[in-house]
Amino acid sequence: MIGEEKIKKIIEEFNEPRSEFNGLSYKAYRNVWFDKRMEKIKRLLSRERIQNLTIDEAITIYNEMSVGGPKLYPNTFKENGIEKIRKSLLYLLYSDKPIDERFYNFAYNSESEYKLNGVSRAFASTALFLSNPQKYPIWNSAIDGGLALLDLSPRKERGENQGETYVKISEKLEELDNVCKFNDLNYIDEFVELIFHEKIGVDVLKEKTEEKEKKLIKGEPEEEGKTHTKTQWILIKIGIIKGYDVWVAKNDTNKEYNNEKFGNLCLKEIPQFSSSEALGIAQYVDVIWFKKGTTFPVSFFEIETTTSVYSGLLRLNDIRIDFPMDKAYIISSNNRRSLFDTQIQRKTFNSSGLNEICVFETYEAVEEVFNLLEKMQKTSF
Numbered sequence: 001m002i003g004e005e006k007i008k009k010i011i012e013e014f015n016e017p018r019s020e021f022n023g024l025s026y027k028a029y030r031n032v033w034f035d036k037r038m039e040k041i042k043r044l045l046s047r048e049r050i051q052n053l054t055i056d057e058a059i060t061i062y063n064e065m066s067v068g069g070p071k072l073y074p075n076t077f078k079e080n081g082i083e084k085i086r087k088s089l090l091y092l093l094y095s096d097k098p099i100d101e102r103f104y105n106f107a108y109n110s111e112s113e114y115k116l117n118g119v120s121r122a123f124a125s126t127a128l129f130l131s132n133p134q135k136y137p138i139w140n141s142a143i144d145g146g147l148a149l150l151d152l153s154p155r156k157e158r159g160e161n162q163g164e165t166y167v168k169i170s171e172k173l174e175e176l177d178n179v180c181k182f183n184d185l186n187y188i189d190e191f192v193e194l195i196f197h198e199k200i201g202v203d204v205l206k207e208k209t210e211e212k213e214k215k216l217i218k219g220e221p222e223e224e225g226k227t228h229t230k231t232q233w234i235l236i237k238i239g240i241i242k243g244y245d246v247w248v249a250k251n252d253t254n255k256e257y258n259n260e261k262f263g264n265l266c267l268k269e270i271p272q273f274s275s276s277e278a279l280g281i282a283q284y285v286d287v288i289w290f291k292k293g294t295t296f297p298v299s300f301f302e303i304e305t306t307t308s309v310y311s312g313l314l315r316l317n318d319i320r321i322d323f324p325m326d327k328a329y330i331i332s333s334n335n336r337r338s339l340f341d342t343q344i345q346r347k348t349f350n351s352s353g354l355n356e357i358c359v360f361e362t363y364e365a366v367e368e369v370f371n372l373l374e375k376m377q378k379t380s381f
Contacts, residue, residue, distance in 0.1 A: 088115070
């Protein structure tokens with residue numbers, strides 16, 4: 001977390017009277033625009049009301065609580081049917097199961113009987129918040145971005161699901177509240193989102209941001225180039241071991257590592273999986289895995305060593321706009337993780353949904369997977 005003195009300066013901005021709100025501060029205005037708007041929805045989320053919820057009331061809840069989430073549609077939610085909507089809401093809000101389990105099963109786990117189509121983390125966390133604002137925070141892309149700017153992003157472990165991440169986000173927001181002393185997750189939510197949207201804290205955080213950008217363009221080009229080539233080779237080899245066809249960036253086919261030329265390991269032409277415009281961009285993605293013998297891409301990988309993390313994300317985003325990719329990865333050093341966490345929350349990546357499917361991994365993690373797969377290949381039973 002950034003220093004307490006900086007936090008206190010941002011809190012002062014949060015509490016300052018503002019002319020656009022007739023003298024109310026951002027903190028006070030939260031009660032006007034959010035709390036009053038949610039009064040009706042909060043009543044609909046009581047245990048008794050959910051049991052008798054109508055489909056029209058369910059749609060009202062959906063429309064109010066999907067703000068900030070992916071661009072989903074009410075019809076998708078409506079198609080769940082009122083019985084399932086009632087059952088799933090009761091499970092999310094009133095089950096005695098652990099919160100990480102409830103959150104994951106409700107919003108993400110397609111195999112769960114409680115999974116509702118058309119809902120996101122914004123919907124699930126807002127419903128939880130309204131049921132218990134002292135315990136459950138709201139979680140959306142602005143929260144992720146604000147926490148990243150405050151150096152409070154939780155570390156995500158490999159294999160961690162969204163419910164487990166939600167618990168970590170909750171812990172980080174509680175940690176921040178211990179410094180801010182709002183004693184109310186409602187205000188913490190507004191505080192962090194305003195930081196992300198550059199409404200408060202801009203000058204306080206400017207020095208930190210500029211320092212990170214300076215570090216971003218520093219580096220040892222020769223050594224970083226070797227790291228890029230090695231990681232690219234490892235991703236190619238992992239893809240082959242897993243039984244995929246592999247595409248390597250068009251301008252990298254003559255590269256070699258471990259006496260293996262990339263062009264000899266990979267596809268000669270990129271499969272025609274999307275529009276010519278998207279393919280024109282995709283052919284320069286560092287590595288793409290395709291389902292064997294098909295035009296279906298499984299995973300996209302961009303390796304960021306000396307270039308900006310943003311440039312790799314932008315390339316992936318341009319493809320995502322035309323083609324609904326399922327998995328994308330930025331591979332880099334661990335000291336760039338916070339830069340990724342900040343950049344992935346940009347509005348353009350939120351709008352396209354890239355922020356929901358793009359994951360950060362380190363060079364070491366990729367190499368560890370490769371070593372494990374190689375060891376398994378050599379083991380005979």
